[in-house]
Amino acid sequence: MEPNPLDDRFSRQVRFAPFGTKGQERSAAATVAVVGLGGLGSWIADHLTRAGIGTLRLIDRDLVEESNLARQGLYVEEDARLGRPKAEAAAMRLAAIGGPTRLEPLVAELTRRSIDRLLGGCDLVLDGLDHFAGRFLINDWCRRERCAWVYGGAVGGVGTVLRIDAEEGPCLRCLFPAAATAAGVETCDTVGVLTPLPALIAALQCSEALRWLAGDRRAGRLWHLEPWEGRALALKPGERSGDCPVCARKSWPALDATEDDVDAKLCGRDTVQIAARDGTAELDLDSIATRWHGLGTVERSRYLVRLRRDGLTLSLFRDGRALLQGTDSTTIARATYERLVGR
Ligand SMILES: [Zn+2]
Incomplete structure (x- = not known):
């Protein structure tokens, strides 16, 4: 039998028994969307390309800026100088990594009008955003479409990760109901962040993603990491909330919003x-x-x-x-x- 040229590329990952050949094959057949290609999403896209995901949809609305270079993977000074869209620059770097992954760069904003087009057909969604308005869009869409997703946040010195399953367990609204009303003025800036924190959190999101892709359906943990303070917690995510509009009433507030999008x-x-x-x-x-x-x-x-x-x-x-x-x-x-x- 002819040796498969990909065997060597992924041999270490395949030799990790809980993932194995089955995990590799399922990953190679999967379509995964990365929403937001900043501090989290750039590292997520790097890990998932190296892991051999079948199709990677790269969704971002912004251009590379110099202030991104301190903590966002993939990008170089030339991208900032030329003002390349992040999705374009990311796809260029990921293509240079090589491997079997099909790359689909989409220079677009995730809104309730665009979400069906951008996420339709995905097996798993990874959150690389820095605002809760967008995360609730993903949350509501994924529950409606029965699609799993992995939430990640990295602000200041605190990082949080949770895999939210297609149907089982609590959703983001169950766990953070206050964030839906406290969204305030949305901007792309954060209040500052410890440089290696996004890469750490992105790696944890990818670990949850690969475990799910390999078919391991044990509930994800709610990770809370503060490396600067030496604190790390892996909590059981808890129960669904009886007050959650998505889980308790099957309504999708972020998708059904009637007010016009801000112009x-x-x-x-x-x-x-x-x-x-x-x-x-x-x-x-x-x-x-x-x-x-x-x-x-x-x-x-x-x-x-x-x-x-x-x-x-x-x-x-x-x-x-x-x-x-x-x-x-x-x-x-x-x-x-x-x-x-x-x-
Ligand atoms: Zn819920």
Whole structure:
């Protein structure tokens, strides 16, 4: 029999008996989504590519910035200088790792309108986000679609991980009901973080993911790690809440929200995001690049068209979403967008 060239690549992982050949084969057949490719998601994507996941969907809305480089895996200075979308830069680095994993970079924001398209068909979802609004979207969607997911958080010196099963056990709303109402103003910035903490938490999320993919259905632990303080807890996640709208009443608050998505919001320091348009018609970025000729410095890449002028940088994506760097005013951002793109 011909030796399988992948045998050597994954031999150490396969030799770990609880994972074994079965775990490798199931992982190779799985489609896994990583939502958010920042401090957590970049390391998650690295681990899962090296582990030989079949298809990895890489979902992120942002561009690489210099302040990312201290703790986010995969990215290099060139990505920040060129303002590459994280999904694009991550896919480039992961492709260089090689191996059998099929990479699907998606430069997009997870919203209740886009979530079916972005997560549909996945076997498992990994949370690389830094805000609870997005996590509750994942939570509600995954329970509705009976899909398991792995929550991860890393803020300051505290990291938390929990695998939330497709149907069994508590969901994120059961455990953190207050987070749903205390979301406040959402930004992409965190209050600071210990540099190695996201990599530690991402590794733990991947450990839970691989255990689930290998078919081990024992309940996940609620991990609470504070490496700086020398504290580590692995708690039983507890019971479902009788007050949880998702588990007790089969309603999906994050998916059914009736208020309109915010049209323009602060997204990191000095960056405002203008939301994607409704409807399906994609923008013709080539003709916009032509129209912008002479207004400033125009760049065109596979995923976006970009205009730099008067200290502002407008990056426009096919779905109409845009990031305006150089201002923290949603009013200026909306006016600039309307003038240059229309509405
Ligand atoms: Zn619940």
